[in-house]
């Protein structure tokens with residue numbers, strides 16, 4: 125037996141299909157952010173129904189506690205952490221979960237924030253000699269990220285969130301987003317389940333539920349290439365793109381650059397820092413070919 129078999133219950137397509145075939149979809153699924161098969165729609169419904177049951181119990185518990193403490197007006201935000209390696213589909217899954225949960229929880233107050241927004245700017249990474257460590261723990265402004273989560277939990281308005289763009293490959297120097305603490309926050313990023321030894325608190329202290337998207341590295345590399353090759357193509361007509369510098373290279377030459385980047389930066393990060401956080405997640409989503417969810421593992425405790 126291994127940790128996964130001992131500590132998690134495992135479900136596959138038969139489980140979620142048999143469960144859901146008994147009843148029609150309780151929500152409309154014609155306006156999802158990406159096209160997915162009916163079987164995959166059912167997998168996401170299985171995940172989001174599980175989260176919505178947990179959320180509803182949590183919300184009731186908060187209400188009862190507030191009544192007991194006579195603090196009816198306290199604010200509560202339910203934070204879902206979504207972790208996994210580079211390009212496994214965290215951003216896309218977050219938008220899908222938001223669509224499902226908006227309907228299941230009957231709220232339009234669900235927001236998504238990526239920890240990418242809290243990366244140090246390229247200027248700072250250069251200054252600190254960390255350009256080859258982008259995505260590693262030391263490349264984030266972890267204090268700012270923890271402060272942001274604290275503000276969310278305290279129900280603050282006008283919370284400033286920096287903006288990161290894959291296209292400019294940097295944090296935007298002069299724009300940020302203003303956010304009011306939502307009912308549900310989906311926090312997605314490679315480091316969501318990582319420890320923060322330099323701080324007294326850690327990201328997981330703020331999470332009510334956590335998911336880890338797992339996939340064989342060979343597939344993640346393919347999905348990474350899908351994303352960066354699109355950025356490379358788009359850069360041909362976009363002066364502002366970081367990827368413009370590669371326009372003189374052929375597609376094959378650029379593919380070599382991308383694969384070397386993976387080998388030098390994303391692979392060591394995956395092995396050393398990201399994968400070891402998998403067993404901390406409440407739920408592990410195992411993906412296979414074409415981003416298909418093959419198994420869902422739910423922690424027994």
Ligand SMILES: Nc1ncnc2c1ncn2[C@@H]1O[C@H](COP(=O)(O)OP(=O)(O)O)[C@@H](O)[C@H]1O
Nearest residue numbers: 209210211212213214215216217347350351415
């Ligand atoms: N369920 C899915 N079906 C099809 N393509 C997907 C799916 N999830 C992600 N992708 C694609 O895979 C690539 C990486 O996804 P993304 O959500 O950006 O990953 P991450 O946020 O983990 O880096 C993107 O090109 C995205 O369009």
Ligand SMILES: CC(C)(COP(=O)(O)O)[C@@H](O)C(=O)NCCC(=O)O
Nearest residue numbers: 209210211240258259313314385389
């Ligand atoms: C910004 C990231 C650390 C985060 O990854 P993501 O959340 O997009 O999966 C990653 O996309 C990245 O830029 N890694 C550094 C090496 C590279 O250029 O891929």
